[in-house]
Amino acid sequence: MAAEHRDHDRTDRTNKADGSAGSGRSGAGGPHTEDVAGQKPGPTDAEPKGAAPDDTDPKIAAAVAAAEAAGPQSGETVRLDSWVWSVRLVKTRSMAATACRGGHIRVNGERVKPAYSVKVGDEVRVRQEGWERVVFVKRLIRKRVGAPVAAQCYIDNSPPPPPREAIAPAGIRDRGTGRPTKRDRRELERLRGLLGDPPEDH
Template sequence: MGAGSGSDDPAAVAGAARPASGESVRVDSWIWSVRLVKTRSMGATACRGGHVRVNGERVKPAYAVRVGDEVRLRHAGRERIVIVKRVIRKRVGPPVAAECFVDNSPPPPPREAVAPAGVRDRGAGRPTKRDRREMERLRGLGAPEAGTDGP
């Protein structure tokens, strides 16, 4: 194989992944192809569990998607809402996959900024009682303050 024998053009890759005219693509296969789920079987499981809706209807894994359909997928604790722009059968790279749908999903919730509580220098030895109390206070596990007991 010589250099340049493969096609690096994203449009050509997407064209090769497109089904023949008149064919349809299963919804589980499409959400896998455009990288909304990691595996096709995860897509099928999501469909069977009622986590995939097309145009507001719960669908089975074999449901045929078409251009213009709205696909809602609840996955990994968040809802993805996408409009199908291009129907493809084979999994493609992220830049090409992004061209196959319009993402109308709400932004992901911000990650909580967690202070690295209890991180100690390597080789610092076992924490003292004072150090442990400080780490527990930072984690929010501290016992109630002294003197708050009832009579």
């Protein structure tokens, strides 16, 4: 009877040993062990899906392409008044030409004519309404483009604009006040002189 109990205990120990060894083999050969060993990288090791080769904004890339399409042909030059109008520093090309003649637009610190040929790297200063825009030419274009495209054609080093309260609204009268008196006209002419506007013809 004691011999049967000893055989039974020996059989149980053998089965337990075989079971633990088998579980160890299955754990060693499972997919988890391969992941840990680095043979099969998991999702965290892979590159994120949909990642672009660079971080360029598609809108900026489209604006740059549009600016290059608006540029001159090989060997052609761009007039100053045309460039200033094209990049939306002034509202019309005629205003740009008038500002050049009046000395309100300067290139590299010099007073130039509207037909001056702009070059990449030129510093262009545009004085308007008590504020001076300071930009460096980055791309040459000769036709007016939208604001996002225009922003890709120059480097803006302008100082912050003055507050609106600092700009006197010369020539603006309240509705219903009628025609200005002689005293009102003298005051308007004084304000225009402070802003640099030419007086009206009498």
